Amino acid sequence: MLSGIVLAVIAGAFVSLQTIFNNKVNERTGSWATTTLVLGTGFLASLLGSLIFAGKNTFTLQHMQPWYWFSGMIGVGVVFCLVQGVKLLGPTYAISIVLTAQLGTALLWDSLGWLGLEKIPFTFTKLIGVLVIIGGILIFKFGNGRTKDQQESISHENNNSHLRS
Template sequence: MILFGILLAAIAGAFVSMQTVFNNKVNEQTGSWTTTMLVLFMGFVASLLASLIFEGKNTFTLQHVQLWYWFSGMIGVGVVFCLVQGMRRLGPTYAISIVLTAQLGTALLWDSLGWLGLEKIPFTPAKLIGVLVIIGGILVFKFGGRKETKSESPVAE
C-alpha cells in the first residue's frame, strides 16, 4: 500500500511539472489570467466527467464538508497563476524545485502544528535537516554550475 502511495505521489509530481510546461506555452500566446482560467476550466470539466463516471450520483453529495474547505478552488487560482509567473521568470526546473520545497516546508509546519484538522506529528531536527538539504540542493543547482561565456559557446564550422 505504501509503494502505491509513493507511485501516485511520483506521478502527481510529474504531472505538476508537465502541467507547468503546458501552462507556460499557453501563457506565451495568451496572458496569465487567461491561462489560469483555461487551466481551471479544463480541470473542472475533466474532474466533473471523471467524478460522474467513477462516483455517479455521489458526485453531488457534499454533506459534512465544512464550508471553508469549499474555497480550495480559489487557492488553485493562486497556484496556477504563481506557477505560470514563476516558470516564466525562473525556468521550469528552478521554479518547480522552489514550489516543491515550499510545499514540503508548509506541510511540515502544518503537520507539526496540527493545523487544518491534521493529526499533529512531532517536529524533529531530522525533518528540518531534510528540508534544509533540499534547499541546499536548489542553491547548488542554481548557483553551483559553471557559467558559459560567449567565447565558450559552440560555433558552427
C-alpha cells in the same frame, strides 16, 4: 504504501508536465487566460470523471468545514503563481522551489496539526531534510560557477580563436 508512493511520483510528473504546458499556453495568451483555461478544462475533466465513477454521489457533501470550499480559489493562486514563476525562473528552478515550499509548508501544518490534520511531532531531522533540499536547489542554480553572460563570453572567445587558427 507502495501504491501511495507510485501515485505521488505520478502526481509529481503531472505537475511538471502541466507546468510545461501552462508555460506554452501563457506564451500565447497571458497568465489570467492560462489560469482560466487550465482550471476550466480541469473542472470539466473532473466533473466528467466524477459523474462517471461516483455518479449521483458526486454532489453529496457531508460534514465539510466551510473553509474547504476555498480550495478552488487557492488553485487559482497556484496556477497563476506557477505560470509567473516559470516565466521568470524557468521550469526546473521554479518547480524545485515550489516543491520545497510545499514540503516546508506541509511540515509546518503537520507539526502544528492545523485544519484538522493529525499532529505529527516536529523533529530537527525533518527540518534538516528540508534544508538539504534547499541546499540542493542552490547548488543546482549556482553550482556551475559561471553566469550565462560568462558562458556566452567564453563561447564567443572560443569561436574567435578558431577563426584565428
